[in-house]
Amino acid sequence: MNRYTGRVAMITGAGQGLGRAIAERLAAEGASLALGDRNAVAVKEVAAAIADSTGAAVVPSTVDVADAAAVRTWFESTLDTFGQVDVLVNNAGVFRDSRLEFMTDDDWTAVVDVNLRGAFHCGRAVFGHMKQRGYGRILSLSSMSWRGNFGQVNYAAAKAGVVGLARTIALEGAGHGVTSNVIAPGLIDTPMLASMDARARDKLTGRVPARRIGRPAEIAAAAAYLCAEEAAFVTGVVLDVDGGIGIGSSLR
Numbered sequence: 001m002n003r004y005t006g007r008v009a010m011i012t013g014a015g016q017g018l019g020r021a022i023a024e025r026l027a028a029e030g031a032s033l034a035l036g037d038r039n040a041v042a043v044k045e046v047a048a049a050i051a052d053s054t055g056a057a058v059v060p061s062t063v064d065v066a067d068a069a070a071v072r073t074w075f076e077s078t079l080d081t082f083g084q085v086d087v088l089v090n091n092a093g094v095f096r097d098s099r100l101e102f103m104t105d106d107d108w109t110a111v112v113d114v115n116l117r118g119a120f121h122c123g124r125a126v127f128g129h130m131k132q133r134g135y136g137r138i139l140s141l142s143s144m145s146w147r148g149n150f151g152q153v154n155y156a157a158a159k160a161g162v163v164g165l166a167r168t169i170a171l172e173g174a175g176h177g178v179t180s181n182v183i184a185p186g187l188i189d190t191p192m193l194a195s196m197d198a199r200a201r202d203k204l205t206g207r208v209p210a211r212r213i214g215r216p217a218e219i220a221a222a223a224a225y226l227c228a229e230e231a232a233f234v235t236g237v238v239l240d241v242d243g244g245i246g247i248g249s250s251l252r
């Protein structure tokens, strides 16, 4: 499929994990890419690998999404390079888990700053341009934790905030050809999952109805649908891609 021929996508947190997988998938379908990550080495390596394997135009940038000015500069340099932005994927995320009474101000702020403020900064940067062109696809990565998760007050609050942000952008963009959707992944095999407390990870994995963790390519496939032109009438959706763990309790 070549659903992304002539399209330009900005993807945050593209230096590894889901951001990388989404970048690979969109490039394979014809997109040009502006990849942002605060890890300069990783994002350069990913950009070179994708350009090499797909022939796509891929520009890496070192960007901290929590820094509004840096996000603005990244958007403007992407416009200078490609002349347009069709797709934004708000993927950059971090977690710093602990129970409420032990949660430090730093842990709260760091997680909200990247996951929620970062998505706000990037959405705000691209929105006027997309509206003006009458075309845009904004996708934000939340998490199954957005409904609440023990030991994750900061992450759950930020990921629930992402849902509110994305659904509101959906309303503000709907009359202008701009959609805004959310993917709420379950447990997916990335460096982030590998860095989780092993006991908690194993316990959670045992509760996945599909009896396995997910593959990054499975998130990328959902992203490639939601950010494609053909998904024009799908907006404000929160798509669980989680092997069924978000359904709720299971007697198995």
Ligand SMILES: NC(=O)c1ccc[n+]([C@@H]2O[C@H](COP(=O)([O-])OP(=O)(O)OC[C@H]3O[C@@H](n4cnc5c(N)ncnc54)[C@H](O)[C@@H]3O)[C@@H](O)[C@H]2O)c1
Pocket (backbone or CB within 6 Å): 012, 013, 014, 015, 016, 017, 018, 019, 036, 037, 038, 039, 042, 063, 064, 065, 066, 090, 091, 092, 093, 094, 114, 118, 141, 142, 143, 144, 184, 185, 186, 187, 188, 189, 190, 191, 192, 193
């Ligand atoms: N892997 C999972 O199981 C899972 C589950 C639910 C939700 N998610 C969400 O999916 C997204 C991607 O997760 P992942 O597993 O690929 O994570 P990851 O930790 O493997 O990769 C995240 C990438 O984001 C980058 N990043 C972090 N902070 C940044 C910042 N301030 N500015 C720019 N880049 C930054 C990192 O350098 C890294 O390259 C995140 O939003 C995460 O919360 C992941």
